[in-house]
Amino acid sequence: MKLDLLYFAWVRERIGEPGEQVETNATTVAELIEDLRSRAPRYEAAFSDPKAIRVALDQELSTPDALLTGVREVAFFPPMTGG
Amino acid sequence: MKLDLLYFAWVRERIGEPGEQVETNATTVAELIEDLRSRAPRYEAAFSDPKAIRVALDQELSTPDALLTGVREVAFFPPMTGG
């Protein structure tokens, strides 16, 4: 499955780019994170603390156990600090 | 005792003037109200429902049982509707 990944704030800085397209066999968000962590140290640095990571699927906040079925865009970022 | 009385809103309208100086033997606010009610129908009209009347002694909110000792200015008015 092809996914558009987006990274924000320090997740973006650690991975070193704002986004990319990946091919993955992951079926859940958690599996996708594991897949990415295995690819390179910069992903490992970004995702080393899963509790510090938030995820949005097609621009809706979601959770690590969410299925990726039908999803096109996955965004990873730290807890939000708006306002 | 000489007191400066002030009236506001419908208390003022019913009494027909914004204020006056009175001579009274009343020692409390409640006694002052009774004294005024006995003077003329327009005071009776203004003070017929004591629960609808608020009082300030020298510009501080007070209560019917308050003593008038040392007081110079007494204001009567309906419940406040600011804001």
Added chain:
Amino acid sequence: MAVRVQAGDFDISAELAALRAGRADIGAIVTFTGLVRDTAKGAPIEHMTLEHYPGMTEKALSAIEAEANARWDLQVSLIIHRYGALKPADQIVLVVTASPHRGDAFAAAEFLMDYLKSRAPFWKKEGRGNQGHWVDARDADESALARWTKD
């Protein structure tokens, strides 16, 4: 801390600019603006007159403001209350609170408004044409006040 009782209108941006001038330590500003509505209990309103008690009004507003500053961590507070002849959509009252923390700014502004509503010596007369009636105090405003009473 400042209190103004005035017949004239006010401009919120101008007031905020004055309050913020020369400082960069404020994190949160809450403003409340009260306006004259064009209806009351379903009846159209064309004019409103605000009577007040000169002298006591300023004292009462200052006391309420001091109490808010004692209860919350405020950097700035401002109360402007108009009197005299107003019409629908006119501004009646402005409350501004500023704090490092938004919770304090919100709570203090709501407290100030609740006290203003039933403890500041203003009386509203509203009406239509040459008719007018004094606005009754609302039980809801007394209830709103009660929640700020210290246990």
Added chain:
Amino acid sequence: MAVRVQAGDFDISAELAALRAGRADIGAIVTFTGLVRDTAKGAPIEHMTLEHYPGMTEKALSAIEAEANARWDLQVSLIIHRYGALKPADQIVLVVTASPHRGDAFAAAEFLMDYLKSRAPFWKKEGRGNQGHWVDARDADESALARWTKD
């Protein structure tokens, strides 16, 4: 109801004038303005950058605003949130709520701010000179959110 995500500044009086134009049924307007502070945890701050997630940001703000309008009797609501490079004393966010009743306007504004703080996709990086660090989410902001959860 309106949501704007923009790099530029905003003027509160101009926004209020636009929201109020042509109507006289509003009784209460609450505004909240969030500002960049010149210190954070005691350390001086010279600059702040706000990153956001274009596309999702607008959706998230609109959803939060719709929820506020469903919960309270609002006549008008507005959220403006800036992004990009800011400096101390700059305005970051504006929330406006208008209602016939002050309680609704206050509650909705506070609700909107609590949700914005931890549910809108913005991230703040603040610093001094050529140093910068990402601002941590505050536990207090999560707690503030929790009180709005329906039982």
